[in-house]
Amino acid sequence: MAALGRALAVAVLLCVAGTSLAADLRLGATYTLEDSGILEKLLGAFTAARGVRVRPVVAGTGQVIKYAENGDVDLVFTHSRADEEKLVARGIGKARADVMWNDFIIAGPASDPARVRGLRDAPEALKRIRASGARFVSRGDDSGTHKKELQLWALAGGLSPWPGYLSSGQGAGRALMMAHELDAYDLVDRATHRQLAKRYPLAILVEGDARMLNEYGVTTLKPAQGRPVNERDADAFAAWLVSDEARRIIAGYRIEGERVFHLPGERREAPAR
């Protein structure tokens, strides 16, 4: 009986140790990486290649950056270049590297009440949406997409919310779902839109504005007092993300036959309509 008890205790300890030590690389990643499906592909390939398990903590870019400041993650994979560079400048981040890019689009109901279809000027499109009084679902969660939306509003003469402006505080997929339910417009990255196009069939109405570029970068973090970092695995993952193997996965990633991510320095092929 005592032996059984000891065996049980050891088993329990092993389980506890197993979960806390083996799954040991904490990656802060954004909703769009998760919602577009690329994250799963990349993590699966990395784990297969290097035997390191990665625990993705998925949140908006703003929150992921906070996680980094608080030492809750080992590295971050986000899409707000300014914030990532600031992280390095402040000494919390160690190094940042470009991983891939795509672009944002403005999706909306096919009826297009604000008549923005075909516009290439994103701030102009936002102005028209506001002027028409149509609904617009904002992420409102300090994410990379939300930051981009605010930049575009600044170019459109500032954001003055109207009754149709719905600040949702939801992730990319949920915001798209809300826009679909409410016949609203939504600023979303092309990959997430493509991934969910079947379920939430919103039309791509505005695209092709250079200011709607969406860049993803990986930023490793410096260990510090109170901010322990699994540096070895984090460095390995960051290096792997820009390796030939990862580049092949990114370049080969297709949703419904469409390529949705591009490599740094690469020009985009003409968008398939």
Added chain:
Amino acid sequence: MSLLEATSEAFRRLFALDAELWTVVGISLKVSITALAIATPFAVALGFWVASNRFRGRRALILTLQGLLSFPTVVVGLILYLLLSRSGPLGPWHLLFTQDAMIAGQAIIAFPVLAAFTLAAVHGADPRLRETATSLGAGSLRSALTTLHEVRFAVIAAVLNGFGRVISEVGCSMMVGGNISGFTRNVPTAIALETSKGDFAQGIALGAVLMVFALLVTVLLGIVQSESGAK
């Protein structure tokens, strides 16, 4: 931001009557109180009826009500979402992501609490009361009201418990309300969002408001119970 800094900032906002914060609190109160106002008459009537009548399936109904007490609120949200979605049967009503949808969800969540509490209270009431009322010539409605008057404190306790359950409920409100700022963002969904944005001060401030509500409910419950005990 440290816990201490966040907390002091939280209280500064509470007392500075931060408009955004108190809008959220107002929405919470409006939705939860409306939900209770809608659910209470029906739930009390059902609880009373089940307690004072004998019929086939009564036992099963009581067990169902008691089981529903611990029904997960996210499941209520999920079912309601599927009903209200534009691809769902009630889609044409355009209720999804409105306060009405949240009210419906909270009314459904509060219903079993109200009904089960009323049922238990009426069960516990002295059966002679009703018999006496009837023998004195009171009609069935009249004698029912006499009994309900007798168990009024238990019904108030039921409403307070129901309030405690819906005011802090996050799953259903998030799913069918959509957490839209200034419209369907209530205290629990705002806390979830502020935490995810890293604005811990706002989260703590709202959490404090929620705890004050919980405390008030507890105090009121205590008063109600001592009232009913003193009688």
